[in-house]
């Protein structure tokens with residue numbers, strides 16, 4: 001047999017990985033997967049508790065998605081998307097629009113989450129340029145927000161660990177406090193807070209709206225920051241402020257779209273809000289192939305529409321834009337939502353999942369437990385009273401990860417925040433087993 005891991009470590013540079021640590025803890029060589037289980041070369045299994053980086057929806061090796069992809073392969077693999085089009089993209093675009101109940105009217109395809117956000121940022125910027133409001137050129141985002149790894153998306157993200165080194169390259173954007181209730185930026189208790197953390201946003205918009213294009217926000221769950229789950233009233237009020245001060249609202253649903261919060265899209269928890277751009281990616285093909293979309297309104301679209309020499313065209317596109325095989329996987333995924341009544345099943349199991357998570361609260365090192373839909377997070381702290389964390393040196397999260405692998409779990413942490421981001425096909429028995437194993441690990445920490 002070939003030395004697969006030796007060759008991997010010799011030639012591959014893995015994402016988000018300190019490769020020095022990969023020597024001591026080499027990547028797990030996965031051979032195959034089925035349902036929510038990944039299998040290595042020795043047929044050990046691992047529950048895919050984080051949906052292979054938040055993208056798998058209906059489980060691995062799903063017969064419907066495989067059949068759709070195989071069928072599409074025999075017809076058309078790829079074609080350029082300027083001057084040409086194809087049925088899978090047309091069908092997917094119209095299905096997505098109808099899923100949003102025509103809240104949006106235009107679909108711009110790309111191929112990953114970061115590009116879907118870049119597209120929204122560039123469209124918002126150019127919208128104001130095309131409108132003659134040339135001073136409107138800055139963005140507002142949350143100080144714990146995460147919107148991707150490209151220069152543009154890093155500029156509107158706040159995660160210092162990832163982005164600090166690149167700061168000289170980033171464009172200036174306004175940052176406002178995040179609604180991180182467990183570590184309230186205003187030092188309030190949730191019950192009495194009246195969402196005071198919105199005040200800095202309101203003040204900023206009042207003073208600077210004439211130079212601001214858009215507010216970008218992850219609705220209800222700030223994923224990479226540690227599955228920070230915040231009250232829907234925050235989103236409602238932030239959206240109302242954006243509307244009042246006539247700036248765009250960009251919702252980044254790259255992580256939470258496609259059922260993760262118990263509804264198809266997270267913004268459905270706040271149905272009345274005005275949204276100008278919706279970014280979708282991770283779950284769109286149920287984790288089979290890369291694809292992303294940026295949805296927008298007819299109102300935005302009209303500002304780009306006109307005679308060529310007027311320079312209103314949106315000159316942006318990626319080579320694999322709207323790849324037909326990816327679109328066919330996306331269509332199959334949407335049909336599974338219907339056939340398997342995925343959202344109804346999630347709604348039924350959610351209370352059980354949340355109740356079981358509540359049991360973690362009493363454990364010694366557990367500071368906070370939070371959840372929505374099939375997402376749950378457990379924040380580990382050194383001191384429950386002061387909420388003091390463990391910091392970068394201790395790597396408690398990494399310890400949990402290592403123990404997780406021994407307990408057949410992929411508990412890839414975000415710092416010292418352990419989270420589950422379950423595929424929507426996870427059964428009650430599987431939830432029970434996953435939580436039992438997770439509990440044993442966290443209980444044994446000291």
Ligand SMILES: *Cc1c(COP(=O)(O)O)cnc(C)c1O
Nearest residue numbers: 112113114146147148223254255
């Ligand atoms: C993952 C993620 C992105 C970036 O998506 P990629 O496909 O990794 O580029 C953007 N926004 C949010 C909220 C994400 O979770």
